[in-house]
Amino acid sequence: xxxxxxxxxxxxxxxxxxxxxxxxxxxxxxxxxxxxxxxxxxxxxxxxxxxxxxxxxxxxxxxxxxxxxxxxxxxxxxxxxxxxxxxxxxxxxxxxxxxxxxxxxxxxxxxxxxxxxxxxxxxxxxxxxxxxxxxxxxxxxxxxxxxxxxxxxxxxxxxxxxxxxxxxxxxxxxxxxxxxxxxxxxxxxxxxxxxxxxxxx
Numbered sequence: 001x002x003x004x005x006x007x008x009x010x011x012x013x014x015x016x017x018x019x020x021x022x023x024x025x026x027x028x029x030x031x032x033x034x035x036x037x038x039x040x041x042x043x044x045x046x047x048x049x050x051x052x053x054x055x056x057x058x059x060x061x062x063x064x065x066x067x068x069x070x071x072x073x074x075x076x077x078x079x080x081x082x083x084x085x086x087x088x089x090x091x092x093x094x095x096x097x098x099x100x101x102x103x104x105x106x107x108x109x110x111x112x113x114x115x116x117x118x119x120x121x122x123x124x125x126x127x128x129x130x131x132x133x134x135x136x137x138x139x140x141x142x143x144x145x146x147x148x149x150x151x152x153x154x155x156x157x158x159x160x161x162x163x164x165x166x167x168x169x170x171x172x173x174x175x176x177x178x179x180x181x182x183x184x185x186x187x188x189x190x191x192x193x194x195x196x197x198x199x200x201x
Contacts, residue, residue, distance in 0.1 A: 017048035024054060028063070037064025044075060049082035056090060069098050080113060085120035088113040093128070118147060126151035127159045134162070134171065141172030152183070157190035164195060 024039030037058045043051030056075035059068045073094040079087030092113035099106045114132070117125035126147045133144030145166050151159035164183035167176045187195035 017043040017046045017051060020046075021048060021051040021054065024051065033058075033064035035064075040064075044078070047082075049079040049084040049087065052076075052079035052082070053084050053087040053090070056087065060090070069094070073098060083116075085117045085122045085125075088117040088120075089122050089125040089128070092117070092125070118150065121154070123151050123154040123156050123159075126154065127156050130159060130162060134166075141166070143172075145172035152186075155190070157187045157192040157195070160187035160190065161192050161195040161198070164198065168198075 020039045020043035024036040024043070027033075027036035027039060037055070040051045040054040040058060044055040052075045056072045056079065058064050059066075059072035059075065061067065073091065076087045076091035076094055080091040092110040095106045095110040095113070099110075111129075111132075114125050114129050118129050130144045130146075130148030130151060133140045133147065145163065148159045148162045148166065152163050160183055164180045164187060166172055166180075167183060168180035169175065181199065184195040184199045188199055
């Protein structure tokens with residue numbers, strides 16, 4: 001009986017968190033940012049990762065509350081620890097730009113989070129890793145190209161442009177101007193100005 005009561009409490013707690021998060025989303029859409037933030041915060045404090053992510057966004061952008069990057073990082077970290085892929089991406093970026101501790105530790109943890117988010121299909125993480133590996137202190141061009149291709153195949157025009165650069169310059173792949181042109185054309189068709197300029201050049 002005690003176990004059944006515990007299970008009911010857990011379901012009730014989760015259902016309230018989901019309802020609060022949905023109410024927060026609807027309030028945000030209606031322009032009631034303070035109400036939205038309050039709803040997100042109540043659900044986040046109950047351990048609901050989607051709400052924790054939303055609280056992080058509110059703090060990062062100053063919507064419904066004061067802008068506070070440290071608190072944004074805290075809530076992104078909470079959601080990331082529950083395997084929320086977009087929170088993993090946001091927290092990784094926070095670590096690289098604002099995080100505490102040594103640069104090496106932040107760098108290592110951020111890359112691990114970005115890898116997880118990219119593996120979960122987060123296009124932004126794939127694109128970020130692609131450029132990161134291409135431009136790092138010790139470039140890993142093949143690895144960078146792999147992530148750029150993933151992001152490009154998810155529709156990211158900027159990553160498609162970078163894939164074209166890789167083919168044009170032979171970065172992580174054998175140089176192939178015709179293949180570079182094909183990627184530039186696809187990127188330009190999606191509205192990327194750099195790709196259009198490269199084609200004209």
